Amino acid sequence: MILQNSLLELNKIEQDAIIELFEVDLSKIVGDKTIFRFHNGMNEMRQAIIWQGNIYEPYPIKAQGFEKSGQGTSNRPTLTVANISGLITGLSQDYDDLLGAVVTRHQVIVKFLDSGNFNEGNPAADPTQEVISNYVIERLTSLNSETASFELALPCESDGALIPARVIIANTCAWQYRSSECGYTGKAIADEFDKPTDDLSKDKCSRCLKGCKLRFGEHGILPFGGFPSAAKLS
Template identity: 70%
Template sequence: MQDIPVETLLETAKPAQDVLIELFELDLTHIGGDLFRFHDGMNEMHTAIIWQGHTYEPYPMKAQGFEHNGQGTSNRPTLTAANLTGLITGLSQDFDDLVGAIVTRRQMYSKFLDADNFIEGNTKADPTQELVARYVVERMTALEADFATFELALPCESDGAQLPARIIIADTCNWIYRSSECSYTGGPVADEFDKPTSDSKCDKCGKRLASCKLRFGANNPLPFGGFPSAAKMSR
């Protein structure tokens, strides 16, 4: 879960909060397309919103169903965008109804927006004060002459996402020993049973978390290719 920036958290706790801005990015680069940035509105100068130096073009859209739930399967929010120019129709035809496209939702209070959004600038501009969530287009649920609606899902719950995936195993590392994913390049340490050895011919990883700690240290970041917390989820 993303940590909430301190200033954003303080603003959220106020009885009267600043306007919460919602920006969206549609990323098709991994399937041969472009990256689009949109916002359903404009800044006080009636031009496109600028955030972190990037331009979010005014484009009519409506997002619904975004909720934070730590229990069970997450909800499937929807994003409805105008299709008056035929933009969505064209993209849908070229990219299989946009299934697998990555949608990034960025939220921040207007007081933290880039100075370029204000006539007199903004001394409170802070590009770190944002909440970011990423989703994958699961399916198109409607395509009309004037609008299109898409169902979104978290990347780990998407059926149609074109993202790398691997089987979740709780106690066994999937990486090949000394591969780029494993990243260990040191001398021989232990055999497959975690018994110490100085013989390179006997040096084999036991594929356990303990095996990883022997090579990288118990208190250091570990490139362990398993999912230790998965065992807790089945209890």
């Protein structure tokens, strides 16, 4: 949505600086309201950016490829973020590479930012002046110890569907331990290395078939979230 005042500012030959703020909403894939807000910089007071009362933490993030075309399919923008302390690695492992997460880009002219961003306040602050673009994460294109890159798509083109519905991994369970998909609610069994423990704080699933069998029995019905047969060659 482009509001009139924002459009006038954007059309000026010499315009105020425009910043990009990003929201990554995991609510649909996590099951509760989980939103990360980032901006690749800080405000006048060397603190996190405040926009519409929300805090956008300083975090290395870069987006590119937001061109618009009236012909054919739309472009696929790329969102690249730092993998500080393995944050993205952990989220990707727990939530299927974040496929389906909603990414919102806010383009805001600095003069309209909340008063809390400036040492002397901001009488021109106006939380309605922004340009919003919504995308969904289509796929994880690269991941290493330093950065992660995601390909984005318009919601109308993804239609909320993931194809395949889940990433096919042979020997690793995709379910979160003790979740509804996992189904285990019993006592502590073993740690993440399948070593026995009776301490609930150390009780973690190895995400392997062995960990599943330790909890449901060697010959029990296993709710294993992987695809063991995918590793077999005919």
